[in-house]
Amino acid sequence: MQTRARGRFDVAELVIGIALLALAALILFDARRLPAGVVYGIGPGVAPVIVAGGLIVLGLATIAAAFWRAPWVEEDEGEAGGAVDWTAVVVIVVSLAALIALMMLGAGFILGCTVLFAGTAWAFGRRSPLADIAIGFALALVIHVVFTRLLTLTLPEGPIERLLLRGLAG
Amino acid sequence: MVESLAALAQGFAVAIQPLNLLFALVGVFLGTIVGVLPGIGPALTVALLLPITYKFDPAGSLIMFAGIYYGGMYGGSTTAILLNAPGESASMATALEGNLMAKAGRGGPALATSAIGSFVAGLIATLGIAMLAPWLVEIAIKFGYEDYFALMVLAFVTVSATFGNDPRKGLVSLFIGLALGLVGLDKLTAQARLGFGVPELLDGIEITTLAVGLFAVGEALYVVSRRRHEPETVEPIKGSIWMSRSDWRRSWKPWLRGTAFGFPIGALPAGGAEIPTFLSYSTERRLAKDKGEFGKGAIEGVAGPEAANNASAAGTLVPLLTLGLPTSATAAMMLAGFQQYNLNPGPLLFAEKPELVWGLIASLFIANVMLLVLNLPLVGLWVRLLAIPRPWLYAGILIFAVTGTVAAKPSPIELGMLALFGVMGFFMRRHGYPIAPVVVGLILGPMAEVQLRRALQAGQGDPLVLVQSPVAATLLALALVALVAPLILKGLSRFRRAED
Structure with a gap:
């Protein structure tokens, strides 16, 4: 410009x-x-x-x-x-859309965030999706526990959260 | 004077309760951690951490906020020095000389002068708040609706049009914010505006969703779109982190001068710490004995702007606390923090809940001391945070953005708005439209409307009531000057350049 x-x-x-x-x-x-x-x-x-x-x-x-x-x-x-890397921008926007769709389908917070994390890491040039899925899952899990247990806030629940809930209660 | 000291003492009695001290400590720590992350300025730090305080009582939460606010500021300057990636334009001057110092192996003293300078500035500016606030409250209590309306119009102009490169772009941003502020139930008649039958829209647009979308998601999209252009390197800290005797001698005057620039400009409803930081930078360069060192890493160029930045940030708390007037994106987020407890800063809050307001002011002092003690010893931790690989960093930021949004309002529509504001923020940054006026417009627009309508109601519909009070007339005239003057001045200087 x-x-x-x-x-x-x-x-x-x-x-x-x-x-x-x-x-x-x-x-x-x-x-x-x-x-x-x-x-x-x-x-x-x-x-x-x-x-x-x-x-x-x-x-x-x-x-x-x-x-x-x-x-x-x-x-x-x-x-x-x-110059703009439009592919990368679109990948992040699609990851956000996927997260919203997953939450609407009741898949829960952790699954949605894992997808967003892996998608964003991909957009930023990382090419090891399995590792990123694992990291995203772990991070979302920690955040979920801190927010719902420690801060007593509500986050969307899905199968993983319910399993976790039962695991903690039992 | 005596009165405010007594009130401040009462505030300290609140702030030093063990639980409140803990709140301040947690706030300072979290604020610094988030503020250190590249691309996250103080406004976004506050917005991201706002949900954490939802379940706390107002006093504790606001005290934590004070810590987050100051912590975010400190964290930002660490990033500016070690990474040359200012999280906000106000850190640009710091990044200029600080990063060069770090490259020359003087990163430690650069961080030290910025930390101690911020402390000095914060201390003086907070004292300034305590002195000015009761006096301004006295004046503000006599303000009528039309005076408040005029004050808000002035704030609109100064926040959006006066200091930017292109006033049109600032005003576009402001009006987008004002348009977003229309969404929801009308405050006085409870009629739905721009709701389109969506229940989530009737509550209005959440300021945190807007700020997090624009700043966090927009930033992530912006960075990813041009990641091939800007390789970043973290400067390692070599040698001692402490300042030498000559560093001290060269720093103390810039600290004080920076504070003298920062606080008054921050306290005026003008917003933006860019002006005082750049004023301070150019002053220090002019006064420096060895001018050749500027541009190669001069400690004065870090000490002055850092102090100016912090003093100005503290200064914006003056209009916020006494008039309820946010003049920066960060102040708008602080206001949102108050509003989640249905508290409205302003003269009434000083009268009704003095322990809250003065507790907050006292906590600013405490947070400031904590930062000085914590910041330098923990520098190794901050450096490690800077080394987080970009893909994980921004992926993590996006997860936090999502978490904050759904924790505030568990609805897919809210997340949709977050994504939408993110895309909007990306295009705004790409095309040079400032973000802060959108945030200020959203929060201040509805407030200005209420004042306007009450003023007209009190004046029985006569529009002249808006200019009949001398205060309102003066403020509106100032707003007009603030709108037109930069156009004329810039047009003139350009014209002159064309002549040359």
Whole structure:
């Protein structure tokens, strides 16, 4: 990005600007059934309109920034830009989705976290899934015991947790 | 003065109860451990450790928080020095000279001056909190709804637009936060907004889910996306970790100057420790006898910015405790810590629960001393934490992020939001949008709305009520200046550069 010439087209800013306008539209659509006024002052419908108004202005400004750089913006845009390892990003997002799916299916905390751990380690370039599964499992197990026993918080339970529970009780 | 000393003494009586001391110790220890991990700044440290305190009583939990807060700060500077990977922009100045010192085999003195400097700054700044707070509370108690609203508008502007590179990006982040703040039941009429019939959304968006998603998941995605670009090396600590006589002589003035920059700027509702740390860095460079040493590992360049960073972090507690106004992502997480007990920081809390507020302030002193005692001897442990291989480190961070989220709200929808905010955080970082304004917008937006509506209600619907109080009018004018001035100044300097 550092070398981006003035006036060169920036796709990302265009997409972000459109997303902001879409968000504003969503807020306005939701707010249309809210009362704007009460006896004195304003009702719950006003703040959404203010926020949506701000988003529309900023969305348009962002779309404009996709085409022109504002005079007050420094040339150097810092860390942004550079080649992106999209495969790695997708692997982590899919691991998170797998964790959510596993929890919805009632597979429990430990199993879900093991999958997330192994998937993330894979994304970061490790290629020994069995070892990572073992480490993830051990870590999730320790966290589960600390959180549910020591801190008495509730975490999603599945077959492994129930087995563990019986093991500790018996 | 006498009054606040008496209140502080009462606070110490709370803080030195054995159980509370233990809470502070655990907080300091956990805060440092998590804060040392690369890529985890103090805000995320507090967010990740928040669930641990859910089942504790408010006093103990807030005391632990004080420890976590200061511990996270210390941990961050250790990482900056040994790894040159500042967890937050405020540690950048430290990383600059500190890492060079470590490379030159002076990592020990760099860590020492940063630890002792943080201690000195923390001590003075905490004393500053104790002195300023009662005085500000006196003023704040006279504030009307419209004054609070104006103050929050000012905070919105300064947090998002004034100090960033591009004010538009900061404002975009802020408005995303404000939009997220709309979700849920309206505070005054209990009507659902942006709920889409999903029960989990009616409670509003959890600030911890947002912060952990943006900071932890977003960071993991960002790091993995460019892991091929940035090889990292941990600098081993060679030689003595203690400072020599000349190190002391060169450090003490930068500590004090750094504190003098950090505390006032932190205490103003301006947020961000970047400004004071860089002010301190450039001042030390200007004042240094041997200017050539800067850029090669000058101890003054570590001592000053570190003190400024810590003093400024402590300074943000002033608006937080006295006005309930969070001006940084970390302060927003602290506010979330209060809110989980339905406590709202502000003048009322000082009046109703003085033992809690002053206990917290006294615990800041205690945490500060504990850190000084713990930190240097345990440096070997922190170095080992830095050596955790990246794949396991980030996999572990993600598991902790998930644990905190489901422990707070056991629902797949909450985890879905965590993942969504993570992806959002990744794209924001990639395209240079700041994260902190989102977090501050989410927590401060609904508060500002309530004040606005109450002000208009009290004024019987006349919008002029918002500017009729001199305090509100001044604050709104300041907000306007804070919004417009940077545009003009930066535009001018750019214009001038173009002329050259």
